[in-house]
Structures are given as C-alpha cells and as structure tokens.
Amino acid sequence: MHNQRRYPYVTIPPGASPLPNPSPLQAYPYEFDNAPSGDLLNPWDHTPTARHPNGRPGELRSRSRTQSAYEPVPPTISFPEPELHRFASQRATLHPYSPRHRYSKSDDGHGSLPPSTDDVASPPFTPVTPDSASFMHYLPEDDWEAPVNQLTRELSNVSLYSEEGLRRFQAGQLAEKDEEWHRLAPPEAQEALGKKEVERQSVLFELFKSERDYVEDLKLVTEVFIDPLKFANPPVIAPDKLRPFVHEVFWNLGQISVHHEHMLAALFERQLDQHPLVQSVTDIVLETCFQFQSEYESYIKHYPLAEERHRTELSRNKSYQAFMQKCSQDPRVRKRDMITFLSRPVTRLPRLHLILEHIQKITEPGHPDLEDLPLLLNILSDFLKSTQPGIAAAENRVKYWNVCESLTMPKGEIIDLDWYNESRSLVYSGPVARRSKSEMDWHPWTDLFVALLDNYLLLTKEERRTGGILKRYVSSRPIPLEYLKLGSFDGQPESRKERCEEGGILDSLRAQYKPIYPFTIYHSADKLTRRYTLYAPTESAREKWRDALVEAKGIDDVRRDANKWFAPQLVDDGSFRSPGAYTPRGFGSKASGRVVNAVSFTAAGGKRLMVVGCATGIYVGSRGDINFRKILSYGNPSSIIVLQDFNKFIVHHENYLLAYSLDLLARVAMYQAPASSLDASMEKIAGGDGTVLFCSAGRIKQRMIVVYALKSFFQITVHALEACNFSELRRTPSRGSQGTILSFRPFGEPLYVPKDAYSVTPLAKTVAISTEKGIVIADPTNTARQMISVVPDFSGATSDTDMADLKTRCEDAKPLGLIRIESGEILVIYDALGCYITKHGVPSRKSGFIRWETTATSFAHRGSHVLLFSSEFIEIRSLSTGRLDQVIEGSDIRLLLHTNLKSHSADDTLLVAMRGTKDDKDGVSDKIIELVRTAEFSSMQTPMASAPVEGIWDEWDM
Known part of the structure; x- marks a missing residue:
C-alpha cells in the first residue's frame, strides 16, 4: 500500500543517511564515532514498526479534540528523564491516534505503551517514503496526524539547540533579524518540510511575534504614559481634571491588556510544546476572541473621542506637550507618538484577521484548522463590521467638536447652539461660494464653509491663523432648522471667473472659467432679507447638499415632535x-x-x-x-x-x-x-x-x-x-x-x-x-x-x-x-x-x-x-x-x-x-x-404605579 497521507507534504530523498543525535551544548550536531549501528540513541523514541513488528498497531483509542489552552492539562504518565533536555513534545512517546485527532500537549502520556527492551531503535530522522513509513499501513487513508506526530518527534531530535533561542525570542532578547522561524528552526527541519509548510510555520511564527509586540506596547502605555502622568510632580494636568482625562483618553485599555496577556501565555506554551512544527493555535485565539469582544467594542467606538481629547490637550497645555516630548525619549517607545499607541487596539484585530486568513490559504486540505479557521474569521469579520457604525458616530462627534470649537460668533450676541448635548451631531459640511452683493466689488465671489448641524445651519468664512489654527467666522446668524426652508435646487450652472495661479505674468492675467451650481435656501420668518443663493462646485455636491438638508430637516421635525415642551x-x-x-x-x-x-x-x-x-x-x-x-x-x-x-x-x-x-x-x-x-x-x-x-x-x-x-x-x-x-x-x-x-x-x-x-x-x-x-x-x-x-x-x-x-x-x-x-x-x-x-x-x-x-x-x-x-x-x-x-x-x-x-x-x-x-x-x-x-416621560407615573382606586374592579369580581 502506498503512502496516502495528505499533510504535511514532506519529501525526503531516498537513501538519505540518518542524522546524528546533536548535543544541546554545541551549536551544530557532532557524530558518535564509537556508537554501534544497532544501539538506541534515544530509548524514548519508538516507531510503530519497531513497536509492532507484526504490523498490528494494537487498540486505537478514541480521544476528544484538543482542549483549550486555558483548561488544566490532564496528568501525564511519568517517564525517566534523559540527560538530554528537550521540549515536552520531544519527550512524548508515539501514541496510537484515532482518526482526525489533533495532537496537543494535553495528549502527553495518554495512550502510549511502555517501552520494550526488544524494540529496535530507529534513526533520529527517517525518510518518510512508501518503503520506510510502513506504519502508514495501520492508519486510515485520510488520517494525517500520526505521521505529523512522528515527523514532529523526529524533527525535534534535530532541533534541540533551538530551545534556548526560542525562550530568548519569547523574552524579547533576540536581535530583530533573528526573530524569524527559519532562524530558529534547523536546516534539516526546513529541508524535511515542504515549501508550503515552511511558509505556514513562518506565518504562525509571525502571529506569535505580533502578539508579543502588541502585549509589550500595551504595557508600555501604562509604564511610560499613564503612571508617570498620574504621579507627575508638579502635576501636568490639574488634579481635578486628571482622572477624567486619563479615563477619557485611555478608556479600558487595561482590560484589553489582561486578555492578551493570557492569550500570549497560552501561545508561548503551545510554541514551546510543538516547535518547530506548530500544528494549530486556532483554539487559543478562538476562546480569547469570545472573551474580549465587549471590551474591544467599547474601546473601538470610543477611540475617535480619545484621540481628539489627547490632541486638544496637546494643543492647549504646554506642560502636556513637554511631558509627551519626554515620553518619546524613552528607548522602548522607539519614537512613536501617543496616537500610535492609542490606535493599537483598533488595528490589532484587523491585523490578526489578515494573519489568520493567510494561514487558512496555505493550510493543506484535511487539516482540522480548515474547520475552525472559517468560524474564527467569520466571528472577527462580523465583529469588526458591527463596530463600524460606532466608529462612524464617534468620528462624526469629533468632526462636530472641531467645527464648534473653530466657530467665532458675532460679538456681543448670545447664541446657544446646544453644543454640549450628547445627541448633537454634524450632518454634512463643505465649501460653497456666494456672490457678493456689491456691484463694485472686484472679487464678486466669496468662499464659504457651510456646516449643517442636526439643529442649525451655519455659514462661515474660514481663516487659518499662525500655528495652523483654523478659525471659522459666522458670516450670517445661524439658521435653526425649524425656520430653514429649501428653494430651488435645479438652476442652470453659472461660470465663475478665476485667475490662473500658475505660469508667468501673462498667464496669470488670463481668465479661467469654472462651472458652479446654484441652490437656494431661506429663513421662513424673513424670506426676503435672509435669502441665500449658494453655489456648489459640482452637480453631485449640490445633490448631496439637497439630500443632507432634506434628511436633517425630516429627522429634526420627528425629534422635536416627540420632545415638545x-x-x-x-x-x-x-x-x-x-x-x-x-x-x-x-x-x-x-x-x-x-x-x-x-x-x-x-x-x-x-x-x-x-x-x-x-x-x-x-x-x-x-x-x-x-x-x-x-x-x-x-x-x-x-x-x-x-x-x-x-x-x-x-x-x-x-x-x-x-x-x-x-x-x-x-x-x-x-x-x-x-x-x-x-x-x-x-x-x-x-x-x-x-x-x-x-x-x-x-x-x-x-x-x-x-x-x-x-x-x-x-x-x-x-x-x-x-x-x-x-x-x-x-x-x-x-x-x-x-x-x-x-x-x-x-x-x-x-x-x-x-x-x-x-x-x-x-x-x-x-x-x-x-x-x-x-x-x-x-x-x-x-x-x-x-x-x-x-x-x-x-x-x-x-x-x-x-x-x-x-x-x-x-x-x-x-x-x-x-x-x-x-x-x-x-x-x-x-x-x-x-x-x-x-x-x-x-x-x-x-x-x-x-x-x-x-x-x-x-x-x-x-x-x-x-x-x-x-x-x-x-x-x-x-x-x-x-x-x-x-x-x-x-x-x-x-x-x-x-x-x-x-x-x-x-x-x-x-x-x-x-x-x-x-x-x-x-x-x-x-x-x-x-x-x-x-x-419628561420618565418622571410621569404609569397607571400601575398610581394608587389603586377602591372598587375599580368590582364589576369584574376582582
């Protein structure tokens, strides 16, 4: 019977000589010159052929799927430890697996047979061919796990020297160029695995690396930014405003960090257990994903507000500017600003989704990950989509604040736009033009910035001051939406004459004409004096203004009708x-x-x-x-x-x-x-x-x-x-x-x-x-x-x-x-x-x-x-x-x-x-x-809350 295993595809040239057993004390393996050919180099390594010479594998025990990384590991059978220290997966004996079972650390010590003194040792690395992999005759054709576990055990014999490097990687002590899977896996392992499996292991390694870096960044936020800000002397932010500021900017970052610290610990344990051939981490990510969704949803939806609060404080508080400058000098920060750290949770899940998607593409058919990865990817995808409306609402809120803070009202006039109402929002905004009323004006066009709030329409003139500060002067009193009426939106386009900004003197004198599209709005209490004809730069922009105005007025009418004073x-x-x-x-x-x-x-x-x-x-x-x-x-x-x-x-x-x-x-x-x-x-x-x-x-x-x-x-x-x-x-x-x-x-x-x-x-x-x-x-x-x-x-x-x-x-x-x-x-x-x-x-x-x-x-x-x-x-x-x-x-x-x-x-x-x-x-x-x-509806008593009326139910005998 030919070898029908489907995963992984490993091709070893026929006649390849066995690799010597390397020493953990040397960077490269050395040969045992005096070792007899029949000696057992590793008495804990057995092949099914050696264990069952008659070709019968014995009883196949059916076992459950891989347990969660957060569940306790069942007790394992103790074996004498060899002097050669290896990973857990290297110390495990070969188990008789049931079909479609995924090997994990929780399987150590289960279903193994005690070593026999009659067993003949196999070489540390055995070419897997139809002739040499005779144990394949005892497994179903679609079962790939037994050869994978055999290959993992054999690869571990040639990768003993990488355990120290792996631990240094997890501790963040390796040089950046060495933090790659191929730098920690021996060449023999890379040669033994197929090209696609090498790519898969490299992507899995990238997942470990990115998760480690993410957790470190979350810790840096507390160590470099939050704690020094809280205990700064003199205070960077006024004591009565410090706690609300920290809460507003950093929100629930600490709760997110706890979830990822637990996930990282489970991932590192899995990596130590199975390196260099990590079979799967889907179960770990899936379980953590169910746990952190509510925290991520809250943070992602709040992020635009946190970023704007930080930017506002940075522009107004010189002490905060100096504090941020000092924080950026910390070598661990690597010249990244606060916005980068605040946005890490927002970008982490999309990045994780891309990595898992890549793993799915390069995973061979028959692998259990092809059952679990689609579920995990759908959960992440649906979750990210569900947060988009919240992000859009928060970003709209930030835009609304930016518009309101940039406004300069007419001097002396008290105009309450109800800015601080949480329900206020910016519906639409953009540049328009207005024709000057004066016939003697050499510049007959005035550029305006119009902002449509959910309760007012603002016509403003923009002016950028020194330092990049943008001011918007209200050129006409804000129009409440209750008084706003829409006129014509289908007028023929007009031409606006503009001077050429490029070229020589003669070119600048040459006129350029651009089409602009008029639309009319007016104040219903003053139809003649407060009537405005505005010009949009394009036809589509005019249509957007019309749609935005109609929608805003409709929503405002419904809202006010339901909340009448x-x-x-x-x-x-x-x-x-x-x-x-x-x-x-x-x-x-x-x-x-x-x-x-x-x-x-x-x-x-x-x-x-x-x-x-x-x-x-x-x-x-x-x-x-x-x-x-x-x-x-x-x-x-x-x-x-x-x-x-x-x-x-x-x-x-x-x-x-x-x-x-x-x-x-x-x-x-x-x-x-x-x-x-x-x-x-x-x-x-x-x-x-x-x-x-x-x-x-x-x-x-x-x-x-x-x-x-x-x-x-x-x-x-x-x-x-x-x-x-x-x-x-x-x-x-x-x-x-x-x-x-x-x-x-x-x-x-x-x-x-x-x-x-x-x-x-x-x-x-x-x-x-x-x-x-x-x-x-x-x-x-x-x-x-x-x-x-x-x-x-x-x-x-x-x-x-x-x-x-x-x-x-x-x-x-x-x-x-x-x-x-x-x-x-x-x-x-x-x-x-x-x-x-x-x-x-x-x-x-x-x-x-x-x-x-x-x-x-x-x-x-x-x-x-x-x-x-x-x-x-x-x-x-x-x-x-x-x-x-x-x-x-x-x-x-x-x-x-x-x-x-x-x-x-x-x-x-x-x-x-x-x-x-x-x-x-x-x-x-x-x-x-x-x-x-x-x-208010909440303050009114409901009929059930009022005192009972005596005899009200007499007619009903109640």
Missing part, C-alpha cells in the same frame, strides 16, 4: 367665524368676528367655562362646545381678566375698565339667571374722567392687585387697586353707588409716567411700566420715592463698548416687559431681542443679547421658558440661556391672554388663537388652542 391642544375650531371669500352677502351680522381675547375659569359645580372676546362682543361657553352664548356686547375688548378667588370678571373696553360678578356671568351663560342680573353686578373701575390705556393684574406683596393706566389731558397716571374679599366689602347699595368701587380699594398712590407708556407688568414688590425710552420700575406704596429707575441702566456705556452696543440696539427696539429668572437675574424682553440685567438694573453677561428669530408682538412666561408670539410663529426659548427649544408655526397667531402672568387666574391655562382650518359659506374659522406644558 408645549403641546398644542385644540380647544375650538369653527365656533368663531369671520367673513371670507365664500361668505354670502349679509353674513356680517351673524359672524362673531376675529377672536382677540380668551380666558378659562371654573364655575360653581366644577364646570369648566371659557370667556372669548371677539369683534362683535364677549361670548361664554363650555370648552369643546360649539354653542357659545353672547353675553356682553363689548366688541374687540382690549383685555379680559378673571379673578377666580375674588369672583370677579374684568373687562377693558375702549375708555372704561368694568368689573362683573364671575358667578353671575356663568349662570347667565348657562341660562340659569337673566342677563339683567349681570348688569346689576357691574362696577366701573375706571373711565369717564380719562381714557384707560392698558391694564394688568398680578400679585404684589402677596396681594392681588389690578394695575391700569389712565390718560388725562396733560399726563398719564398709573393706578393700583387691591381686590377685596366678600367680607371686606362695604355695605353700600349697588344702584345708589354708581361710580363707587365696592370690590376694590386703592393700593398706594398714583404714579406719573411718561406719555409714551403702553403696558405694565406687576412684579413681586413693584410694577414695571414699558415706555418708548425703556422700562420704568415704580413702587405704588412708596410715596416719597415713586420712580426707582429705568432699566436697563446704561450709565456705564461711555466706558464700555459692549454696553454701548447693547444700548444702541435696545434704543431701536420696543420693550415688552420683564421676567425674573432663578439665577437672580432679570430678562428684559424687547420685540426683537432680549438681554439680562442684575437686580440693580445693570446689564450682565458682558452686555450680551439674544436676537429672536421673529419680531415678537407679545410674550408669556411659563415655567423655565418664555414664549414669544408673532403673526406666524410661537418661539419658545429657555429663560436661563436663551436657547431655542421649540417653534410652533401658524397663521395670524394671537396670544389671547394679554396680562402675561398666570397668578391672576386659578389655573395655568395659556390660550392662543390662529387661522382655522374651515373656510366655507359660514366664513373663515378662528382656531383656539391651549399650550399645555409637557413633562
């Missing part, structure tokens, strides 16, 4: 109509007209009612009920106020300020009392002797106060009245007391204000009166010092350029009122901007200001937000930062609660009117919505 809830759409294009002639007398005011209250019995002021009068009805009843004929009332606790309903109509019984108003609306009873309860608060210009209500010094302004022939006076409870009312006949205020009493003295006053806001102890020149703070109860101050206080503007700029902007704007915020500051609301002042009225925050995206006509304060109302938008901003949190879009928007304060009412209802959805023969509808403050 104020949710619009429809109250009514159709009850109140104005004449429209489809309205028949004569309908005007039946229409309610445009809604101008509305307020809700709770009637006796707990029923919720709503008072609506329209062009034709004041209507009262239930919320959600289309049948509103007209109660009073005061058309277009300037203000309506409900004082629930004092049973008062106040109406400001034209020149008068009137009060009615709130209870009677509700009873008349529900047909429980005649309209005459409501007229009998009327009290005239002001009017007749002057014109009431405006009014408001609120709590001043813990009292409910109604403040109004009365214009006489020469001046304007502001009066404050305190609402009284029923027990405090004077017993005076109502009909005989026309002109006498029964339900209110004076609060302090009248205040004289400039003639240009137009609104008043009650504060905690004083009132704020808005005038054309500013906001006047006054105390009605302080007769000695009525006028406190005018805010903001710009007395320091002569010596402060920032304050002078703020003063100029405020003089061109119309003040609307004040809001006190939690920080102790006060936010002054203008129609076009807002600014912060201290409790003394002096501008704070370096005289910075916030520009609204729209021109506000009114505002309201709810919780931590200010709501700014214009005809088409409701802009909701954070009080403390000015950040734009939400935008509600509509048509003909009106704030129906003009008092700006919630304290006058029993609830926190905020009603808004806008153009409705109905336009038919009955007219155009006005839609009334309520803005309801939302709460």
Whole structure:
C-alpha cells in the first residue's frame, strides 16, 4: 500500500543517511564515532514498526479534540528523564491516534505503551517514503496526524539547540533579524518540510511575534504614559481634571491588556510544546476572541473621542506637550507618538484577521484548522463590521467638536447652539461660494464653509491663523432648522471667473472659467432679507447638499415632535367665524368676528367655562362646545381678566375698565339667571374722567392687585387697586353707588409716567411700566420715592463698548416687559431681542443679547421658558440661556391672554388663537388652542404605579 497521507507534504530523498543525535551544548550536531549501528540513541523514541513488528498497531483509542489552552492539562504518565533536555513534545512517546485527532500537549502520556527492551531503535530522522513509513499501513487513508506526530518527534531530535533561542525570542532578547522561524528552526527541519509548510510555520511564527509586540506596547502605555502622568510632580494636568482625562483618553485599555496577556501565555506554551512544527493555535485565539469582544467594542467606538481629547490637550497645555516630548525619549517607545499607541487596539484585530486568513490559504486540505479557521474569521469579520457604525458616530462627534470649537460668533450676541448635548451631531459640511452683493466689488465671489448641524445651519468664512489654527467666522446668524426652508435646487450652472495661479505674468492675467451650481435656501420668518443663493462646485455636491438638508430637516421635525415642551391642544375650531371669500352677502351680522381675547375659569359645580372676546362682543361657553352664548356686547375688548378667588370678571373696553360678578356671568351663560342680573353686578373701575390705556393684574406683596393706566389731558397716571374679599366689602347699595368701587380699594398712590407708556407688568414688590425710552420700575406704596429707575441702566456705556452696543440696539427696539429668572437675574424682553440685567438694573453677561428669530408682538412666561408670539410663529426659548427649544408655526397667531402672568387666574391655562382650518359659506374659522406644558416621560407615573382606586374592579369580581 502506498503512502496516502495528505499533510504535511514532506519529501525526503531516498537513501538519505540518518542524522546524528546533536548535543544541546554545541551549536551544530557532532557524530558518535564509537556508537554501534544497532544501539538506541534515544530509548524514548519508538516507531510503530519497531513497536509492532507484526504490523498490528494494537487498540486505537478514541480521544476528544484538543482542549483549550486555558483548561488544566490532564496528568501525564511519568517517564525517566534523559540527560538530554528537550521540549515536552520531544519527550512524548508515539501514541496510537484515532482518526482526525489533533495532537496537543494535553495528549502527553495518554495512550502510549511502555517501552520494550526488544524494540529496535530507529534513526533520529527517517525518510518518510512508501518503503520506510510502513506504519502508514495501520492508519486510515485520510488520517494525517500520526505521521505529523512522528515527523514532529523526529524533527525535534534535530532541533534541540533551538530551545534556548526560542525562550530568548519569547523574552524579547533576540536581535530583530533573528526573530524569524527559519532562524530558529534547523536546516534539516526546513529541508524535511515542504515549501508550503515552511511558509505556514513562518506565518504562525509571525502571529506569535505580533502578539508579543502588541502585549509589550500595551504595557508600555501604562509604564511610560499613564503612571508617570498620574504621579507627575508638579502635576501636568490639574488634579481635578486628571482622572477624567486619563479615563477619557485611555478608556479600558487595561482590560484589553489582561486578555492578551493570557492569550500570549497560552501561545508561548503551545510554541514551546510543538516547535518547530506548530500544528494549530486556532483554539487559543478562538476562546480569547469570545472573551474580549465587549471590551474591544467599547474601546473601538470610543477611540475617535480619545484621540481628539489627547490632541486638544496637546494643543492647549504646554506642560502636556513637554511631558509627551519626554515620553518619546524613552528607548522602548522607539519614537512613536501617543496616537500610535492609542490606535493599537483598533488595528490589532484587523491585523490578526489578515494573519489568520493567510494561514487558512496555505493550510493543506484535511487539516482540522480548515474547520475552525472559517468560524474564527467569520466571528472577527462580523465583529469588526458591527463596530463600524460606532466608529462612524464617534468620528462624526469629533468632526462636530472641531467645527464648534473653530466657530467665532458675532460679538456681543448670545447664541446657544446646544453644543454640549450628547445627541448633537454634524450632518454634512463643505465649501460653497456666494456672490457678493456689491456691484463694485472686484472679487464678486466669496468662499464659504457651510456646516449643517442636526439643529442649525451655519455659514462661515474660514481663516487659518499662525500655528495652523483654523478659525471659522459666522458670516450670517445661524439658521435653526425649524425656520430653514429649501428653494430651488435645479438652476442652470453659472461660470465663475478665476485667475490662473500658475505660469508667468501673462498667464496669470488670463481668465479661467469654472462651472458652479446654484441652490437656494431661506429663513421662513424673513424670506426676503435672509435669502441665500449658494453655489456648489459640482452637480453631485449640490445633490448631496439637497439630500443632507432634506434628511436633517425630516429627522429634526420627528425629534422635536416627540420632545415638545408645549403641546398644542385644540380647544375650538369653527365656533368663531369671520367673513371670507365664500361668505354670502349679509353674513356680517351673524359672524362673531376675529377672536382677540380668551380666558378659562371654573364655575360653581366644577364646570369648566371659557370667556372669548371677539369683534362683535364677549361670548361664554363650555370648552369643546360649539354653542357659545353672547353675553356682553363689548366688541374687540382690549383685555379680559378673571379673578377666580375674588369672583370677579374684568373687562377693558375702549375708555372704561368694568368689573362683573364671575358667578353671575356663568349662570347667565348657562341660562340659569337673566342677563339683567349681570348688569346689576357691574362696577366701573375706571373711565369717564380719562381714557384707560392698558391694564394688568398680578400679585404684589402677596396681594392681588389690578394695575391700569389712565390718560388725562396733560399726563398719564398709573393706578393700583387691591381686590377685596366678600367680607371686606362695604355695605353700600349697588344702584345708589354708581361710580363707587365696592370690590376694590386703592393700593398706594398714583404714579406719573411718561406719555409714551403702553403696558405694565406687576412684579413681586413693584410694577414695571414699558415706555418708548425703556422700562420704568415704580413702587405704588412708596410715596416719597415713586420712580426707582429705568432699566436697563446704561450709565456705564461711555466706558464700555459692549454696553454701548447693547444700548444702541435696545434704543431701536420696543420693550415688552420683564421676567425674573432663578439665577437672580432679570430678562428684559424687547420685540426683537432680549438681554439680562442684575437686580440693580445693570446689564450682565458682558452686555450680551439674544436676537429672536421673529419680531415678537407679545410674550408669556411659563415655567423655565418664555414664549414669544408673532403673526406666524410661537418661539419658545429657555429663560436661563436663551436657547431655542421649540417653534410652533401658524397663521395670524394671537396670544389671547394679554396680562402675561398666570397668578391672576386659578389655573395655568395659556390660550392662543390662529387661522382655522374651515373656510366655507359660514366664513373663515378662528382656531383656539391651549399650550399645555409637557413633562419628561420618565418622571410621569404609569397607571400601575398610581394608587389603586377602591372598587375599580368590582364589576369584574376582582
């Protein structure tokens, strides 16, 4: 029978003489001149032919596959140790193997037979040919392991001198040129193995070498960088920032290092056991791969952030620069920088994948590795693919930080882009051109860098300063995506004239024309002034901009819709109509007209009612009920106020300020009392002797106060009245007391204000009166010092350029009122901007200001937000930062609660009117919505968490 073994292919020339047994004390083997030809050179070496002369190998024992390198090795049978020290594989006797079994160290001592004194020794190296390998007759044709183990044992006889070199390699003590498999394997072994097996052993050796170097580099990170940085004296990084910095930069590098130290130990043990013919390391790598995946996933996804944190510190901290320079002088570092070491775990697994892939390609058919390697390669490949989205997200985060850190905002303006929100990202960025507005400009094109964030679009001009620092100046105010609208993206390309940068003088004068592709975007609140035509360098770039803008706006709409601070809830759409294009002639007398005011209250019995002021009068009805009843004929009332606790309903109509019984108003609306009873309860608060210009209500010094302004022939006076409870009312006949205020009493003295006053806001102890020149703070109860101050206080503007700029902007704007915020500051609301002042009225925050995206006509304060109302938008901003949190879009928007304060009412209802959805023969509808403050989902109680209701399951007998 011919030799049918499939692995490895080893061809020994016929008639090759046996090799002498080398001495471990010499670099080269020497001959035993006096040794008889029949003597046993190594009594522990047996061949199957010598052991079984009759050609029967005896019982073949079936054994399990190779155990893990991390599992304990089973006890082996002890044999007398020869004086010649060899590897474990060299001391093992030949075993009778079962088919397809892989030899490993765990097999030592199992299944071997005790040496026989009758055995005839075989030479140290026996040519494996059909004539000399007679033991092949006792094995199945597809079993390659027995000859491999025989060959490994025979090769070990000629490689005893390499054990010391192998140990020095593992310790890293060999010269770099000697760290190759062919330098540690004897020439006889290389000649005995086939060319492909030599290549395979060389690649396996490369795996050992690369793993050793990798572990050493991970150790160097701790020894050279981390520990010296922690214990530096003086500190390189501030002590309070050191721990977060080390964690951010080095992340979980220590955990990864532990896994690879264990794997390296197992690999070295396998190498010592089987060198120079290492059969497989797949089991070791596979087991480690299952263990380190979570640590690698965390590190790889975080790596871009770690690298950027290191680079940022390097550019800002000179002490850190010096520290890095000192670390680079360590000879073990070999002039590699920190980035190289930080990127080692990122590149290690792809490198390991390539090595294993190479091993698979050169492995002979029938080798067990061809079963395990594909599994290992698939695991590594799938894992690397799964980390790509995380890496992309982290890299996008780094790009986002780079853009944000390079921005230079317009001087004095407070722009909160919500930079530090973890959900923020850079969607797309790139260069575009814009045509200059000036016709006299010799350079009509301006190069811009446009960055599309997930919440803003930024148009900037780039400038590179000394030292390579890149600055991007915001050339136009950032456009929130809620206000961003897309125009044309299909315009014909235009030509941009450019000068030639190369060649001589004449060539530079020659014009070059390049096609550029226009697209248009604009701000929806300022369609004419803030309209931008930008030019992309290519058609594909224009398409990318369009796709990026559409996608960013779509995602932003969905995200904001799911995270509303104020949710619009429809109250009514159709009850109140104005004449429209489809309205028949004569309908005007039946229409309610445009809604101008509305307020809700709770009637006796707990029923919720709503008072609506329209062009034709004041209507009262239930919320959600289309049948509103007209109660009073005061058309277009300037203000309506409900004082629930004092049973008062106040109406400001034209020149008068009137009060009615709130209870009677509700009873008349529900047909429980005649309209005459409501007229009998009327009290005239002001009017007749002057014109009431405006009014408001609120709590001043813990009292409910109604403040109004009365214009006489020469001046304007502001009066404050305190609402009284029923027990405090004077017993005076109502009909005989026309002109006498029964339900209110004076609060302090009248205040004289400039003639240009137009609104008043009650504060905690004083009132704020808005005038054309500013906001006047006054105390009605302080007769000695009525006028406190005018805010903001710009007395320091002569010596402060920032304050002078703020003063100029405020003089061109119309003040609307004040809001006190939690920080102790006060936010002054203008129609076009807002600014912060201290409790003394002096501008704070370096005289910075916030520009609204729209021109506000009114505002309201709810919780931590200010709501700014214009005809088409409701802009909701954070009080403390000015950040734009939400935008509600509509048509003909009106704030129906003009008092700006919630304290006058029993609830926190905020009603808004806008153009409705109905336009038919009955007219155009006005839609009334309520803005309801939302709460975080996590903070809301679930039904199961609430207290059980007694008897709720009685019907179900539960």
